[in-house]
Amino acid sequence: MSEQHIKLPEGSIEKTTTTLNLGPTHPATHGVMQNILELDGERIVSTEQTIGYIHRAFEKIAERRPLYQITPLTDRLNYCSSPINNMGWHLTCEKLLGVKTPKRVDYLRIIIMELARISDHLICNSIVGVDSGAYTGFLYVMQYRELIYEIYEEICGSRLTTNIGRIGGFERNFNDIAFQKIEKFLKEYPDVQREFEKLFTRNRIFMERTIGAGPISAERALNYGFTGPNLRAAGVDFDVRTQNPYSSYEDFDFKVPVGTTGDCYDRFLVRNEEIWQSLSLIEQAYKKVQDFKGADAEIYHADVPEYYLPDKKDVYTKMEALIWHFKIIMGEIDMPKGEVYNSVEGANGELGFYLVSDGSRTPYRLHFRRPCFIYYQAYEELTKGAMLSDAIIVMSSLNLIAGEMDG
Amino acid sequence: MARPVSYNITNKPLVSDISMSEMPEGHQGEGFFATSLDKVIGLARKNSIWPLPFATSCCGIEFMATMGAHYDLARFGSERVGFSPRQCDLLMVMGTIAKKMGPVVKQVYLQMAEPRWVIAVGACASSGGIFDTYSVLQGIDQVVPVDVYVPGCPPRPEAIIDGVMRIQDLVGKESLRRRGGDKYKALLESYGIQ
Amino acid sequence: MVWPFRILAEHFRFSNSQIFKLIMSLSNEYIKQKLSEKFGEQVLGFEESYGMLSFEAPKEMNLKVMNFLFDSDDLKFRFLTDLCAVHYPDQKGKEIAVVYHLHNLEDNVRLRFKVFTDVGKPDVYTATGLFSSANWMERETYDFYGVNFIGHPNLKRILNVDEMDYFPMRKEFPLEDQSRIDKDDEMFGRGGTLGFGTEKTGHGTLIESDKGNIGGEIV
Numbered sequence: 047m048s049e050q051h052i053k054l055p056e057g058s059i060e061k062t063t064t065t066l067n068l069g070p071t072h073p074a075t076h077g078v079m080q081n082i083l084e085l086d087g088e089r090i091v092s093t094e095q096t097i098g099y100i101h102r103a104f105e106k107i108a109e110r111r112p113l114y115q116i117t118p119l120t121d122r123l124n125y126c127s128s129p130i131n132n133m134g135w136h137l138t139c140e141k142l143l144g145v146k147t148p149k150r151v152d153y154l155r156i157i158i159m160e161l162a163r164i165s166d167h168l169i170c171n172s173i174v175g176v177d178s179g180a181y182t183g184f185l186y187v188m189q190y191r192e193l194i195y196e197i198y199e200e201i202c203g204s205r206l207t208t209n210i211g212r213i214g215g216f217e218r219n220f221n222d223i224a225f226q227k228i229e230k231f232l233k234e235y236p237d238v239q240r241e242f243e244k245l246f247t248r249n250r251i252f253m254e255r256t257i258g259a260g261p262i263s264a265e266r267a268l269n270y271g272f273t274g275p276n277l278r279a280a281g282v283d284f285d286v287r288t289q290n291p292y293s294s295y296e297d298f299d300f301k302v303p304v305g306t307t308g309d310c311y312d313r314f315l316v317r318n319e320e321i322w323q324s325l326s327l328i329e330q331a332y333k334k335v336q337d338f339k340g341a342d343a344e345i346y347h348a349d350v351p352e353y354y355l356p357d358k359k360d361v362y363t364k365m366e367a368l369i370w371h372f373k374i375i376m377g378e379i380d381m382p383k384g385e386v387y388n389s390v391e392g393a394n395g396e397l398g399f400y401l402v403s404d405g406s407r408t409p410y411r412l413h414f415r416r417p418c419f420i421y422y423q424a425y426e427e428l429t430k431g432a433m434l435s436d437a438i439i440v441m442s443s444l445n446l447i448a449g450e451m452d453g
Numbered sequence: 454m455a456r457p458v459s460y461n462i463t464n465k466p467l468v469s470d471i472s473m474s475e476m477p478e479g480h481q482g483e484g485f486f487a488t489s490l491d492k493v494i495g496l497a498r499k500n501s502i503w504p505l506p507f508a509t510s511c512c513g514i515e516f517m518a519t520m521g522a523h524y525d526l527a528r529f530g531s532e533r534v535g536f537s538p539r540q541c542d543l544l545m546v547m548g549t550i551a552k553k554m555g556p557v558v559k560q561v562y563l564q565m566a567e568p569r570w571v572i573a574v575g576a577c578a579s580s581g582g583i584f585d586t587y588s589v590l591q592g593i594d595q596v597v598p599v600d601v602y603v604p605g606c607p608p609r610p611e612a613i614i615d616g617v618m619r620i621q622d623l624v625g626k627e628s629l630r631r632r633g634g635d636k637y638k639a640l641l642e643s644y645g646i647q
Numbered sequence: 648m649v650w651p652f653r654i655l656a657e658h659f660r661f662s663n664s665q666i667f668k669l670i671m672s673l674s675n676e677y678i679k680q681k682l683s684e685k686f687g688e689q690v691l692g693f694e695e696s697y698g699m700l701s702f703e704a705p706k707e708m709n710l711k712v713m714n715f716l717f718d719s720d721d722l723k724f725r726f727l728t729d730l731c732a733v734h735y736p737d738q739k740g741k742e743i744a745v746v747y748h749l750h751n752l753e754d755n756v757r758l759r760f761k762v763f764t765d766v767g768k769p770d771v772y773t774a775t776g777l778f779s780s781a782n783w784m785e786r787e788t789y790d791f792y793g794v795n796f797i798g799h800p801n802l803k804r805i806l807n808v809d810e811m812d813y814f815p816m817r818k819e820f821p822l823e824d825q826s827r828i829d830k831d832d833e834m835f836g837r838g839g840t841l842g843f844g845t846e847k848t849g850h851g852t853l854i855e856s857d858k859g860n861i862g863g864e865i866v
Contacts, residue, residue, distance in 0.1 A: 099554045453806075
């Protein structure tokens, strides 16, 4: 196109596009993924993604661990909302074993899962803000994620990679302090969310940055296997909580927000609205849990003797509990033979677990259906013809968590 | 069984809340203070470390919490996190490093200018963590020399801050001639870095 | 300016076609019947595990079956939930199973479809023409099991390093990196002098030559 001011060496190809490496370490890629962009000036012509920079071989590790030892692995899939992964795995195991959990356990699980969903959507939305230059929202919101971490800590002892719950329920009953912390969160958080929305939702600069960036139509989204808020922003109201209700979601009244164009602004709004719906779900579940009185309020797990450790005082006094304790700790429990696929609504979409068991102590094959891995393929189509700054915003609004992508 | 809910409601007197860093030893008089150069440089360097957060996985989220307002890392001088290796002092490797990522860590380390320090945050960066697999590098000290290891999975923000404070100790006490000396060269040689 | 989003309220979605469908709902027997009508003896192995119908077909027919399930107006399986593989080293001639999980979003029915292939020549036709989401899922399956998807636009390794020359998820390969010299096998329960941890389950990843190694000699 232009005249040759530079003498190119023999045999070199003249390229009209610039190659830009949005490499594995980059402030805007949250987690490690590499994008090689071909740019024509400021416009993107094509992208090529390389992932696998944090491949930790979860599926291979899972083939040699008994079921309850796989929960810490699932924590590290989508580490922004680990309780959802944990609960999803426990639900899969309970489906394989044929265990029905009591209602109180289900409601407690819903509280924890919705807190995790809020926590993940907060990170995603505030990082969209940071990437478009607005750092303040992130700081406000991080302060309130600490409250969520305190709730997890009260129940299971850990902040981030929680390993919360057991097959059949929870390891201990929620104590008064946990309930007080949940109440504190429910009381204080709505105002913060309103303030966060006031900062961004009708902010002219934010709207100009995100409206029209990375749109996708519903048909293409379905073809690419999108699920979760990204699909709902494109207009399809597919939510695993309403389609295949698990853990007593059918007892609750909540709405599923849906967008129209599937661009970044729609994704942002859908996630914000899902935070409100999650808050409402937590309030309803909290009220329902408070309605259990007396002996019912002490139920925190189902009866799964093969996988749930018995009470220590029973272990010291009863023979059966002693035998179960030994067998569980030494890992000598055989699983029922069969294949099961179970999925839950993770913060990014349908998180599925495909478990093949051949009747021995560890799974024969465990495959995680990871939503991030599946929808990142569409990145090229989302950014075709967009400008470079749009590419960054699209990447952060898709909520790509590297741990879940590589697994 | 219930213990009282613990919020920060007691008023602590200011004198126990603020700590002043100590003056190095030296001679002082009317309008001057004489001490050795490396003490002054150490004091200046350690209170203004610019970290490069190399956050790969879960420990990265705990780092985000550490940089937030609750467990502020900025009060230790690390206000400006940079992402360019040329401008940073401290490489904070947080999260699992896979074998595919190992050369990238090494490249970033090589691009940093002396003096540089490395902190391995989390079990995965220190020793491979719970992932003893074919694809995970069992600790970043296979590729770069590490100064401080912070164990935990993930370490609490207080632990990360403790790690940074130990780096501050190292930075403050480091001799100015260390980076040109033979022992340091031998250390880098053992990692294949000239 | 119009708010660019609307809220759709529902636990259960009853559009007009849904009400009609409830009368003749899409049950597993109906799916089995339609598949047998169309393909006869070639679709077999119908099982219903935990509510999900699962069947298999010869590997040459995988696209024909999926196209039929996609295009047919009463079995609208137009969403590919998952694509993975399982290695059964004991079934000679059918060692690697490629498993497709399909989903009919409108009637909310899921289906599992398997094709088996030989480990010596694991060629399967690619589903990327039908579902764009199969692109990376097939690359992952290739990376882990070595299944060669014919017609795939870009079949190369996705999660492991490009130089890797084996397929790690196959049962004969171990989990740990075998080239480490700094690990104390005794402490990690991997043989050593006392032989802790050498009894594995039947399908474990212990290599054949290591089975029965209980550390007879003191090193």
